[in-house]
Amino acid sequence: MPASSGSAPNSGPAPRFQQLPPPGSGPAADPLIQQALDQASSPDLPAADERLLLGLGRTAWLAETSSYSQVRIQAATARQDGTPSRAVVRLVWAGADRAGTLLDGRPAAVHFTQTGDGSWNRTT
16 A cells, blocks of 8 residues: 555645735725735535625614725625524725724724514624
């Protein structure tokens, strides 16, 4: 019987991530940020729930950042959060604080739980 080399079979090359744009690149960089966020995890929610949660998460985060100006969501994903009845919307956003300092690439997460009727409620 041949000796085992102890190495795992080649499963192909690792996924290639495009280099993220430098901070301050503006809205033109948002599609690259979205692509990187999409590549970081695989979709695991039904498509309708994912679309709904993305809308709910964006709306909730825009309300959270109402004291900022020039707010935009650069990228967002919705994924299960441990179980199929829990989800997290991960966002990358940009905005200017009260002093006028505009920063992009800010991470955020909004959590949801699915109710018995199939709707989603924000949790803290």
